[in-house]
Amino acid sequence: MKDNHMIEIRGLNKFFGKLKVLKNIDLDVRESEVVVIIGSSGSGKSTLLRCTNFLEKSQKGTITIDGNVVTHKSKDLHIIRRDIGMVFQHFNLFPHMTVLGNVLEGLTQVKKLSKNEALEIAEAMLEKVGMSDKADVYPSFISGGQKQRVAIARALAMNPKIMLFDEPTSALDPELVGEVLVVMKDLAREGMTMMVVTHEMGFAREVADRVIYMDEGIIVEQGTPEEVFDNPKNERTKAFLSHII
Amino acid sequence: MVTQTPFLLALSFDGLEKWARIAAGFAKPAGYTLLITTLGILLGLGLGLFFALMRISKVKPVQWVSKIYIGVIRGTPLLLQLLLIYFGLVQIVRLERIPSAIIALGIHNGAYIAEIIRGAIQGIDRGQREAGISIGMTKWQIMKRIILPQALKRAVPPLGNQFIIALKDSSLASAVSIPELLLHARQLGSSSFRTMEMLLIAAAYYLVMTSVLTFFSTRLEKRLSVSDHRT
Ligand SMILES: Nc1ncnc2c1ncn2[C@@H]1O[C@H](COP(=O)(O)OP(=O)(O)O)[C@@H](O)[C@H]1O
Ligand SMILES: [Mg+2]
Numbered sequence: 266m267k268d269n270h271m272i273e274i275r276g277l278n279k280f281f282g283k284l285k286v287l288k289n290i291d292l293d294v295r296e297s298e299v300v301v302i303i304g305s306s307g308s309g310k311s312t313l314l315r316c317t318n319f320l321e322k323s324q325k326g327t328i329t330i331d332g333n334v335v336t337h338k339s340k341d342l343h344i345i346r347r348d349i350g351m352v353f354q355h356f357n358l359f360p361h362m363t364v365l366g367n368v369l370e371g372l373t374q375v376k377k378l379s380k381n382e383a384l385e386i387a388e389a390m391l392e393k394v395g396m397s398d399k400a401d402v403y404p405s406f407i408s409g410g411q412k413q414r415v416a417i418a419r420a421l422a423m424n425p426k427i428m429l430f431d432e433p434t435s436a437l438d439p440e441l442v443g444e445v446l447v448v449m450k451d452l453a454r455e456g457m458t459m460m461v462v463t464h465e466m467g468f469a470r471e472v473a474d475r476v477i478y479m480d481e482g483i484i485v486e487q488g489t490p491e492e493v494f495d496n497p498k499n500e501r502t503k504a505f506l507s508h509i510i
Numbered sequence: 511m512v513t514q515t516p517f518l519l520a521l522s523f524d525g526l527e528k529w530a531r532i533a534a535g536f537a538k539p540a541g542y543t544l545l546i547t548t549l550g551i552l553l554g555l556g557l558g559l560f561f562a563l564m565r566i567s568k569v570k571p572v573q574w575v576s577k578i579y580i581g582v583i584r585g586t587p588l589l590l591q592l593l594l595i596y597f598g599l600v601q602i603v604r605l606e607r608i609p610s611a612i613i614a615l616g617i618h619n620g621a622y623i624a625e626i627i628r629g630a631i632q633g634i635d636r637g638q639r640e641a642g643i644s645i646g647m648t649k650w651q652i653m654k655r656i657i658l659p660q661a662l663k664r665a666v667p668p669l670g671n672q673f674i675i676a677l678k679d680s681s682l683a684s685a686v687s688i689p690e691l692l693l694h695a696r697q698l699g700s701s702s703f704r705t706m707e708m709l710l711i712a713a714a715y716y717l718v719m720t721s722v723l724t725f726f727s728t729r730l731e732k733r734l735s736v737s738d739h740r741t
Contacts (some may be wrong), residue, residue, distance in 0.1 A: 318643075318644060320640055320643060320644070343643070343646045343647065343648050344646065346643060346644060346645075346646045347645070347646035349644070350644065350645075351640075351641075351644035353637055353640065353641065353644075355637055357635070357637035357638060357640060357641035358641070359638065359641065359656055360660065360737055360738075361659050361660055361663065361737050362737075370645065370647075370655065371645035371646060371647070374647060374651055374655060375645060375646040375647055375651075403736070403737040403738075403739075404737075405737060405738055405739035406739055416641075419641075419645065420644070420645065422645075423645055423646060
């Protein structure tokens, strides 16, 4: 973990109609830091990730990505998004493209690389997630765990500075969770800056530099995995942890 | 005086040759039917795609234009549209019968195709768009590369259906005196006093053409489903 801030979120407020989902969130994530976000359903974890990626418009607050202040009015939002990879609970692979096609898409369409350059990167990414042998297969023919690994490869192909994971293993059969977590652990080891929403407490303990507990749109408590899991200070954190462990 | 012989009697051996000649004479009118249908559908596809995209636009006035077009076209009979365009446009620009029928069929089918495509686009999971956004694609790239290919694939069965309807509807172009199948059958029927037989020949032509359309649309559907897991 380095000292500079890769992400700086200041005074972030997000409403859905009248419902206030994020309440004045302040959060810094350092380069190469792995932040795991936990909390019960509806507490605003997904919304926080989605605002960080500008998939959702926030009403108030600023987000700084690697030193650049980004707002919704920023003209080159789609360029900034290349620096932020996102992995979704339901994979969201493009079903009409092969596994390789999925990974190539951003390289050829967004980065406008030549076919050969793109192929080289895409194949390396599939190799990295252990999916090379399925390159020419369509997503509907592979398992959930394999889909999620391809989705990670697709995001990584853009060479992002930050990776956001929104419950990447929640839609998976239990026996498929491990293969995805292995890939994520590798990424963390290589120094990727990561924000991960997950219920995998084992993963959080092993990989997280910091664990954040969110409830009702507020960061209630944060600290090292040991601090949060073994000595939670807040009553709400204690109640949540006693439920899930 | 011509007396009407029963239909089956007419199918005696040397009659058969005569009937074959008459049936072959339907090929040219069938060509007109195919011509106005095909070009009408192509125009309809273009208009349909265009108005479908307008219909889902976030800009309200753009939406309204599309809504009005679809509403007006679906709310009035095709026959009236054909007549209106033929007699109405002729006042403004010199327009032949056939182009006017193609334009009318195009505008008419465009409204239905717009609704088909809009439905298919809106049926695509929101996550597809978000995945495109997250790798930095622009709105138009996402539409062109992610949403439309999936939506059009889903739209193939209803579009095929619409093509068949269009083929049959093209018979209304007889109202502006285009020598297509139905008009040919009626004219020949009344001049030969064999209306029934002529109509049946026309029916056979329509059936063959719609069957061919069905065949190709089913095949296209199969071809496009290579990416689907079959269980
Ligand atoms: N698009 C939306 N429109 C309206 N309400 C939403 C939308 N997305 C999320 N919400 C609401 O915002 C709250 C937080 O949701 P979310 O961030 O998905 O929570 P989490 O990921 O922690 O389960 C929930 O009450 C949810 O119902
Ligand atoms: Mg969520």
